[in-house]
Amino acid sequence: MRSIHQDFxxxxxxxxxxTEGLFSLQNPLLVDTLxxxxxxxxxxxxxxxxxxxxxxxxxxxxDIAAYTTHYADAIRSLAEPVIITGGEECxxxxxxxxxLLQAVNNYGVCRHSYLIAIGGGALLDLAGFAAAIAHRxxxxxxxxxxxxxxNDSGVGVKNSINSFDKKNFLGTFAxxxxxxxDSHFLLTLDDRDWRAGISEAVKVALIKDExxxxxxxxxxxxxxxxxxxxxxxxxxxxxxxxxEHIGGGDPFEMGSSRPLDFGHWAAHKLEQLTNxxxxxxxxxxxxIALDVTYSKLIGMxxxxxxxxxxxxxxxxxxxxxxxxxxxxxxxxxxxxSILKGxxxxxxxxxxxLTIMLLSKIGKGVEVHQIEEELVTHAVQQLKQRQYxxxxxxxx
Amino acid sequence: MRSIHQDFxxxxxxxxxxTEGLFSLQNPLLVDTLxxxxxxxxxxxxxxxxxxxxxxxxxxxxDIAAYTTHYADAIRSLAEPVIITGGEECxxxxxxxxxLLQAVNNYGVCRHSYLIAIGGGALLDLAGFAAAIAHRxxxxxxxxxxxxxxNDSGVGVKNSINSFDKKNFLGTFAxxxxxxxDSHFLLTLDDRDWRAGISEAVKVALIKDExxxxxxxxxxxxxxxxxxxxxxxxxxxxxxxxxEHIGGGDPFEMGSSRPLDFGHWAAHKLEQLTNxxxxxxxxxxxxIALDVTYSKLIGMxxxxxxxxxxxxxxxxxxxxxxxxxxxxxxxxxxxxSILKGxxxxxxxxxxxLTIMLLSKIGKGVEVHQIEEELVTHAVQQLKQRQYxxxxxxxx
Numbered sequence: 001m002r003s004i005h006q007d008f009x010x011x012x013x014x015x016x017x018x019t020e021g022l023f024s025l026q027n028p029l030l031v032d033t034l035x036x037x038x039x040x041x042x043x044x045x046x047x048x049x050x051x052x053x054x055x056x057x058x059x060x061x062x063d064i065a066a067y068t069t070h071y072a073d074a075i076r077s078l079a080e081p082v083i084i085t086g087g088e089e090c091x092x093x094x095x096x097x098x099x100l101l102q103a104v105n106n107y108g109v110c111r112h113s114y115l116i117a118i119g120g121g122a123l124l125d126l127a128g129f130a131a132a133i134a135h136r137x138x139x140x141x142x143x144x145x146x147x148x149x150x151n152d153s154g155v156g157v158k159n160s161i162n163s164f165d166k167k168n169f170l171g172t173f174a175x176x177x178x179x180x181x182d183s184h185f186l187l188t189l190d191d192r193d194w195r196a197g198i199s200e201a202v203k204v205a206l207i208k209d210e211x212x213x214x215x216x217x218x219x220x221x222x223x224x225x226x227x228x229x230x231x232x233x234x235x236x237x238x239x240x241x242x243x244e245h246i247g248g249g250d251p252f253e254m255g256s257s258r259p260l261d262f263g264h265w266a267a268h269k270l271e272q273l274t275n276x277x278x279x280x281x282x283x284x285x286x287x288i289a290l291d292v293t294y295s296k297l298i299g300m301x302x303x304x305x306x307x308x309x310x311x312x313x314x315x316x317x318x319x320x321x322x323x324x325x326x327x328x329x330x331x332x333x334x335x336x337s338i339l340k341g342x343x344x345x346x347x348x349x350x351x352x353l354t355i356m357l358l359s360k361i362g363k364g365v366e367v368h369q370i371e372e373e374l375v376t377h378a379v380q381q382l383k384q385r386q387y388x389x390x391x392x393x394x395x
Numbered sequence: 396m397r398s399i400h401q402d403f404x405x406x407x408x409x410x411x412x413x414t415e416g417l418f419s420l421q422n423p424l425l426v427d428t429l430x431x432x433x434x435x436x437x438x439x440x441x442x443x444x445x446x447x448x449x450x451x452x453x454x455x456x457x458d459i460a461a462y463t464t465h466y467a468d469a470i471r472s473l474a475e476p477v478i479i480t481g482g483e484e485c486x487x488x489x490x491x492x493x494x495l496l497q498a499v500n501n502y503g504v505c506r507h508s509y510l511i512a513i514g515g516g517a518l519l520d521l522a523g524f525a526a527a528i529a530h531r532x533x534x535x536x537x538x539x540x541x542x543x544x545x546n547d548s549g550v551g552v553k554n555s556i557n558s559f560d561k562k563n564f565l566g567t568f569a570x571x572x573x574x575x576x577d578s579h580f581l582l583t584l585d586d587r588d589w590r591a592g593i594s595e596a597v598k599v600a601l602i603k604d605e606x607x608x609x610x611x612x613x614x615x616x617x618x619x620x621x622x623x624x625x626x627x628x629x630x631x632x633x634x635x636x637x638x639e640h641i642g643g644g645d646p647f648e649m650g651s652s653r654p655l656d657f658g659h660w661a662a663h664k665l666e667q668l669t670n671x672x673x674x675x676x677x678x679x680x681x682x683i684a685l686d687v688t689y690s691k692l693i694g695m696x697x698x699x700x701x702x703x704x705x706x707x708x709x710x711x712x713x714x715x716x717x718x719x720x721x722x723x724x725x726x727x728x729x730x731x732s733i734l735k736g737x738x739x740x741x742x743x744x745x746x747x748l749t750i751m752l753l754s755k756i757g758k759g760v761e762v763h764q765i766e767e768e769l770v771t772h773a774v775q776q777l778k779q780r781q782y783x784x785x786x787x788x789x790x
Binding site for chain 1: 396397398399400401402403404405406407408409410411412413414424433434496497500503505506527528529530531532550553555558559561563564565566567568569570631634635638641642643646647648649650741742743744747
């Protein structure tokens with residue numbers, strides 16, 4: 001039998017820059033980023049803007065127009081920015097994907113043009129997916145505007161939309177051309193969005209870096225009160241850890257493990273159960289609380305460390321129980337609805353069920369089996385804790 | 396300004412095996428391929444079958460069922476094979492993509508399961524795209540059933556569907572898990588499909604390997620008369636050259652050049668102008684004839700070598716002119732419709748227009764400009780040649 005063996009490596013590289021006032025005329029970062037291309041300018045760009053960001057930054061579109069005019073020798077804007085409804089809605093409805101692809105077609109965005117997306121994690125997921133599949137991949141620059149997207153989803157190599165009622169059912173691994181984090185966008189976040197992104201930092205600290213966890217713990221009060229310097233430090237270190245993890249491991253997840261998914265199996269299902277009313281980061285905080293409590297119940301984590309984590313999450317302002325977490329307990333089979341998330345999580349990742357738990361703060365451990373009864377137990381403990389907290393709030 | 400630098404390489408490897416009678420119970424190739432997975436079996440598989448192949452091989456579905464039953468310890472078939480209309484139709488209508496994605500969802504195909512597609516290039520392009528975006532990529536085994544897909548499209552790293560009336564507008568770069576070429580499938584091809592795939596071998600020989608061109612030239616008569624041994628040799632060498640080109644160059648085409656696209660700028664447009672009635676390989680033969688004639692007209696290629704190529708293509712049984720090639724000549728602007736293909740070709744690839752021409756047999760040369768008038772001239776020469784040939788056919 002004749003055979004041919006194919007073997008190659010593909011080199012990916014990109015920078016994540018942290019700046020303030022990206023579209024200030026004095027800020028050359030975006031232009032310098034475009035100039036990293038091997039071909040001569042002017043570079044064709046199409047901006048995609050999250051409707052939520054456009055609403056809270058009424059002068060953003062004018063700023064972009066002024067910036068591209070000022071740097072006209074380097075930037076050629078192919079059309080007015082495309083405004084897309086932000087939040088999970090844009091990932092749930094394929095009309096938004098089609099709108100983006102249509103824009104790519106109508107305005108002649110080619111493989112060497114840049115699709116520059118400005119928005120939260122959901123919008124960036126959608127825009128990244130459109131950029132990844134149009135012409136088999138056009139260049140994509142991400143400008144994340146939320147804590148979550150600046151420290152986690154926006155700095156990685158994934159994109160996605162939801163399908164068949166399943167989060168991220170469709171997507172690819174496609175590194176961006178660059179990521180530009182502008183902390184000015186954080187100023188206008190509402191408190192929920194400001195807070196939500198912190199849970200991904202807690203997550204990565206818990207499984208990988210005790211010192212970072214202690215820093216978050218020490219800064220919990222400042223972070224809850226929207227101290228920008230504390231937040232900038234948190235975002236930088238969290239992004240750095242994500243970037244290291246991706247580059248140092250299995251960037252396109254061709255093997256079996258995804259150790260940064262701590263607290264995520266329940267989180268994904270909770271988002272769906274609440275019809276995406278709970279933010280991803282809020283769901284992750286609950287997912288962490290659940291998996292930390294479960295780690296304690298199986299005797300893997302000390303009671304003291306478990307309590308420490310729950311208290312830090314509470315100090316940051318997170319609710320650690322919502323009614324949907326207990327969904328299914330009073331149904332016919334008395335089985336938690338979130339447990340269905342375990343099956344979906346395994347199917348999405350493929351292969352054996354792999355769940356990250358905690359053996360101590362700073363050290364994650366993978367397990368391949370989950371005791372449903374103890375998950376139920378953990379849910380009940382979180383419910384009681386929330387009840388006690390609400391009582392103390394009344395007094 | 397703080398920055399984080401991401402830098403990593405992703406390693407891709409796969410085999411292309413050549414066999415006969417893939418689903419014969421004595422043939423362990425498919426099972427051995429699945430066992431290359433790092434996880435233990437049985438391996439979950441979902442077969443996708445080109446309706447055209449199912450029609451011409453009425454026992455195929457039974458053979459597959461018998462094979463999976465025989466090797467039940469290694470293969471777990473998740474469902475009956477999904478039958479999808481073959482040919483360009485399956486890339487033009489997103490209903491087929493949705494049908495495949497729905498199957499992935501319904502049958503619980505996960506990232507470690509295998510989507511095994513059996514069919515021609517179009518079906519493989521579609522199935523590869525579905526596999527690439529479902530769960531951000533499920534494993535994909537290709538079983539190409541045509542000359543074209545066995546020696547070219549099926550052995551590479553691309554997938555796609557058509558959109559906005561543009562060929563391959565949507566797609567990704569996603570290496571398959573394996574490619575299994577079974578020459579038995581070639582026995583039932585009609586003469587057009589048998590012949591069509593040969594043009595890709597002529598293409599790659601012309602720009603890279605004079606010896607291979609001479610071999611094709613010497614075998615032209617045998618190939619036209621469906622000599623299987625000659626065809627197997629041609630397919631192997633052509634596949635080998637494509638695999639070398641992809642692995643040795645820029646597999647995901649992140650740079651500017653795609654030198655294996657010789658003869659393709661007009662071919663893609665011709666396919667669209669004929670509403671895909673002309674096969675891709677037939678269009679490529681015409682595209683090669685056009686670019687060879689153009690190379691002669693600009694003084695790059697000798698008249699003798701040009702004629703040699705046109706004669707080999709004719710000996711292989713290709714028509715080198717169809718009315719759509721001259722489309723637009725009698726319109727208001729007297730401009731060839733295929734010339735619009737130049738713009739689309741550039742947009743699809745991005746950056747500067749880059750067209751491969753021929754300086755001598757075995758040596759392609761890239762140019763960045765095309766003289767429209769000389770293209771028109773070349774079209775007229777091909778038209779006259781076809782006319783002379785039809786006259787000589789009458790005598």
